[in-house]
Amino acid sequence: MASSFVIACVGKPSAGKSSFLNAVTDASAKVGNFPFTTIEPNEGIAYYPVACPCAKMGVSERCKPRHGWCEGGRRHVPVRLLDVAGLVPGASEGRGLGNQFLDDLRHADVLIHVVDASGTTDASGRETRGYDPVDDIQWLRQEVEAWIWGNLDRKWAGVVRRHVAVKASPVETLHAQLAGYGTPRDVVQRALDRLPRELVGEFSRWEAGKELRRFVGAFLDERFPTIVALNKIDMADSDKNISAIMKRYHSKGGALVDGVRIDNIVLTSALGECFLRKMQKQRYISYETGSDDFSTDAPGLKPLDEKAGRRLETIRDLVLFRYGSTGVQEAIVKAVDALGYIPVFPVKSLSTFGAPQQGAAFRDCVLVRPGTTVREFAKKLHSQVIDRGYAGAETIGGIQLGESDVIVAGKNNVIKYTVSE
Ligand SMILES: Nc1nc2c(ncn2[C@@H]2O[C@H](COP(=O)(O)OP(=O)(O)O)[C@@H](O)[C@H]2O)c(=O)[nH]1
Numbered sequence: 001m002a003s004s005f006v007i008a009c010v011g012k013p014s015a016g017k018s019s020f021l022n023a024v025t026d027a028s029a030k031v032g033n034f035p036f037t038t039i040e041p042n043e044g045i046a047y048y049p050v051a052c053p054c055a056k057m058g059v060s061e062r063c064k065p066r067h068g069w070c071e072g073g074r075r076h077v078p079v080r081l082l083d084v085a086g087l088v089p090g091a092s093e094g095r096g097l098g099n100q101f102l103d104d105l106r107h108a109d110v111l112i113h114v115v116d117a118s119g120t121t122d123a124s125g126r127e128t129r130g131y132d133p134v135d136d137i138q139w140l141r142q143e144v145e146a147w148i149w150g151n152l153d154r155k156w157a158g159v160v161r162r163h164v165a166v167k168a169s170p171v172e173t174l175h176a177q178l179a180g181y182g183t184p185r186d187v188v189q190r191a192l193d194r195l196p197r198e199l200v201g202e203f204s205r206w207e208a209g210k211e212l213r214r215f216v217g218a219f220l221d222e223r224f225p226t227i228v229a230l231n232k233i234d235m236a237d238s239d240k241n242i243s244a245i246m247k248r249y250h251s252k253g254g255a256l257v258d259g260v261r262i263d264n265i266v267l268t269s270a271l272g273e274c275f276l277r278k279m280q281k282q283r284y285i286s287y288e289t290g291s292d293d294f295s296t297d298a299p300g301l302k303p304l305d306e307k308a309g310r311r312l313e314t315i316r317d318l319v320l321f322r323y324g325s326t327g328v329q330e331a332i333v334k335a336v337d338a339l340g341y342i343p344v345f346p347v348k349s350l351s352t353f354g355a356p357q358q359g360a361a362f363r364d365c366v367l368v369r370p371g372t373t374v375r376e377f378a379k380k381l382h383s384q385v386i387d388r389g390y391a392g393a394e395t396i397g398g399i400q401l402g403e404s405d406v407i408v409a410g411k412n413n414v415i416k417y418t419v420s421e
């Protein structure tokens with residue numbers, strides 16, 4: 001039963017995607033401690049913190065997550081991170097690696113667009129100086145849009161003919177076309193809901209270059225919520241570029257601009273985080289990801305040499321003091337929050353919160369889409385046993401849950417299923 005939440009890191013070459021991945025991935029420290037059978041070279045693991053019911057139930061000392069870890073009721077749930085390399089302007093027309101990497105996107109629940117805010121790489125990722133990154137967010141969005149729209153455009157006349165012939169609804173027809181992008185039907189419906197009703201009513205007259213194009217924009221907003229990581233904030237020119245980007249994306253009422261909401265722009269120093277983690281692992285500093293400082297004089301730490309000491313001071317001044325953290329962990333949190341996923345804790349016993357004969361509590365935690373029902377989660381869980389023999393479900397306090405109850409964090413997200421076989 002794998003938590004299947006996938007974040008894709010996208011962006012032009014040299015923006016810092018791989019560094020971002022390294023910064024959040026703790027592969028060497030916690031090898032094997034994630035539910036994914038294979039980790040590809042371009043994959044990493046990040047951890048999303050959630051409130052663990054172990055604290056409220058007074059069993060924190062027995063809380064032993066199968067994957068990730070839990071500390072004082074704060075549980076760190078692994079999520080997958082994909083490094084989608086090679087996105088350059090014109091990619092959707094088959095330049096660069098062409099559709100290959102755009103195909104990777106279909107596994108993603110949410111995107112983190114890593115932008116080089118320092119202005120030291122041009123639109124294709126080549127080294128330069130004084131490049132203005134203000135358009136980078138827009139062109140990436142347009143690439144993805146051109147890709148999805150292009151695939152529909154080619155066959156649109158046929159799609160509409162069939163739509164009329166079989167008397168389908170717009171959502172059915174579009175869902176059939178977009179299912180390949182890993183898209184559930186309700187996402188297509190929400191994208192349609194973003195358009196004026198009259199427009200949807202005239203679906204059979206949609207032109208590929210007009211109404212369909214508009215729909216694809218709405219579809220992107222729903223299908224690929226995007227967090228922007230303005231990266232390399234430790235570099236000289238980043239400050240002024242950040243101000244310009246914030247100005248452009250500041251909109252009235254928090255509306256999406258190029259698929260981005262200003263609240264979802266995060267300032268990051270992937271390299272700073274990599275260095276802090278490395279120094280922490282080698283026991284030169286004590287540092288916790290996401291915090292606004294590190295310490296060099298905690299007991300048991302090794303003495304720093306001058307060069308490392310200077311570098312740490314620079315990170316402290318330019319990143320931690322100025323922006324409050326390296327921003328990397330914040331980006332992960334925002335990415336999962338953007339979809340409102342909630343943690344669910346399946347248990348075998350509501351008195352021990354584990355398997356009855358084992359000591360450990362709350363072994364499993366799975367992130368699920370908002371709106372997931374008790375019955376849907378049973379299906380997602382290991383499967384046929386619960387699905388075939390489904391006899392009911394209850395939560396803490398022996399409260400019975402209905403099949404169609406929507407799972408809500410803190411209310412009914414600790415679930416014990418009963419099976420009739
Ligand atoms: N100063 C600074 N350099 C960074 C940062 N993140 C990445 N880099 C550098 O930018 C270059 C490209 O980074 P990389 O992660 O390989 O980019 P990718 O092509 O998007 O995967 C490397 O030299 C990194 O060290 C950062 O936060 N600050």
Ligand SMILES: [Mg+2]
Nearest residue numbers: 017018019085
């Ligand atoms: Mg890379």
